[in-house]
Amino acid sequence: MNKEYKEKIKKIKQELLVMKTLNIKPNFSELSRIYKVDRRTIKRYNEGYSSKNTKVIRKSKLDKFKNEIKEKLELPGITITGLYQYLNKKEDIGTYSNFYKYIKKCNLKPQKNNKAHLRYETEFGQQLQIDWKEDIKMISKHGELFEFNIFSSTLGASRLHVFIYSKFRTRIDVQRCLIKTFEYIGGVPKELLTDNMSSIVDTKTHTFYKEFITFTNDMQTKPKNCKPRHPYTKGKDESANRFMSWLIPYNNEFEDEQELIKIIGEINLKVNRQVNSTIGVAPIMLFNKEKEYLQPLPNSKIIDQYLIDTVHVKISNESLFYYKGKKYSVPNKFINYTLDIQEDNNKLYVYYNKELITIHAISEKNINYKEEHYIDGLTNILKNKTQEQIEALAKQNLENLNRLCEVKINE
Numbered sequence: 001m002n003k004e005y006k007e008k009i010k011k012i013k014q015e016l017l018v019m020k021t022l023n024i025k026p027n028f029s030e031l032s033r034i035y036k037v038d039r040r041t042i043k044r045y046n047e048g049y050s051s052k053n054t055k056v057i058r059k060s061k062l063d064k065f066k067n068e069i070k071e072k073l074e075l076p077g078i079t080i081t082g083l084y085q086y087l088n089k090k091e092d093i094g095t096y097s098n099f100y101k102y103i104k105k106c107n108l109k110p111q112k113n114n115k116a117h118l119r120y121e122t123e124f125g126q127q128l129q130i131d132w133k134e135d136i137k138m139i140s141k142h143g144e145l146f147e148f149n150i151f152s153s154t155l156g157a158s159r160l161h162v163f164i165y166s167k168f169r170t171r172i173d174v175q176r177c178l179i180k181t182f183e184y185i186g187g188v189p190k191e192l193l194t195d196n197m198s199s200i201v202d203t204k205t206h207t208f209y210k211e212f213i214t215f216t217n218d219m220q221t222k223p224k225n226c227k228p229r230h231p232y233t234k235g236k237d238e239s240a241n242r243f244m245s246w247l248i249p250y251n252n253e254f255e256d257e258q259e260l261i262k263i264i265g266e267i268n269l270k271v272n273r274q275v276n277s278t279i280g281v282a283p284i285m286l287f288n289k290e291k292e293y294l295q296p297l298p299n300s301k302i303i304d305q306y307l308i309d310t311v312h313v314k315i316s317n318e319s320l321f322y323y324k325g326k327k328y329s330v331p332n333k334f335i336n337y338t339l340d341i342q343e344d345n346n347k348l349y350v351y352y353n354k355e356l357i358t359i360h361a362i363s364e365k366n367i368n369y370k371e372e373h374y375i376d377g378l379t380n381i382l383k384n385k386t387q388e389q390i391e392a393l394a395k396q397n398l399e400n401l402n403r404l405c406e407v408k409i410n411e
Contacts, residue, residue, distance in 0.1 A: 008035045009045070016046050062093060062102045070108055075248045078110045082246030085270055086253075122156030125293025127224075128181070128189040129154045132169055132197070133244050138251050138260065146260060147354070150244055151177035156193075158286035159276050160185065163244070163268045165261045167310070168354050171199045172344050175215050175306045185287075187294025188221050195226045211345065218302050220295055246270070311341040319377050320367070323348060328360045329373035332380055367401060374398055 012035055019026050026046055032039035062069070065087060072083050084099045093099060103109070133150035140146065151164040151174070162181045166173050174197065182188050196203055200212040200223070208216075208223050216223050246267045254260045272284040297303070313321040315334045320327040323341060330339065330350055340351040348360040360368060375394045382390055 072249050073110045078248050079245045086249035124157045124290045127156035127191050129193045153181050158290040159283040160287040161271050172308050172342050191222045191224050193224050314338050327367045329369040332376040
């Protein structure tokens, strides 16, 4: 732009400003004739064009998500990859590369976790590393709170990950999740590596409970514990847990528990299709080789005995619940509550909000009160009795009740 032309443009802009101030409609053709400047150029200056802004700023399709991106990136544990997968599911937002550039351009970034882990290599079919992602809390779009855990496992060689939704973290749940994992990968590895998982390991002696040893023997695999306070050998699975950050953007966005489980499954597939930086390929590709080295699944009869369901029961005014035609007691404070029951090895495990509150042996008697539960109930009724009187009465009543139940059994 030469000096003479600049002077013309300066005068044109001054005239346009005067006309705008006086609310006069510009005659672009007349101004063009006077200054010998294209009328379209004069019109652009009238509409706010500035020759200083020679670079055209283009709008991005991601601009409408900017506030949501900023909000989601403030969530602890979020990753850019996880956020991209979440937004791209809602709407086609283009390539990950462009999304990453947009994040950088807007000077946005997630919180970082710089902890490092040493790698620990294993042979094909040798090892499955297992862990819990514990006490996750998410809210549906309807405001319902879901508290759950993710059973996370990783094959040592291929880095194939399996994520399973579970409300509880008991030994029964570990066994159920392992069976689901074995079925998912189509076989059983030679060993299972865990980091002092309290439901299957005595944390004082660092040895596995005999019930879990029986389970692993039936599955034809061997449990192996990380060295106490040295979980680095299990680093591959702890790395897998980071991928659960992909779940974070779905908080307040899912419909119900069924959709939440579906989302976890979709994340699982995406994780295994993404190139792993250590092995240089997607885990699903290397898994095609590793699955040839897995041991076959046990027969269905062996598997079925470990697939224990959780039963929901309502507690009566007598502090009792029904299970397979028999009544069992719980502490008095749980009257009218709904509790969760699991049967294993001829015992009933009773939970409230994932917390174990009592254990009953499976019985043939119609009514099964624990003495402490019966005393608890009488204490709330007989306010005028001493504790000693209440305990004596409870003992007598329970003896009478047991005699009646034994007579009926013998009949």
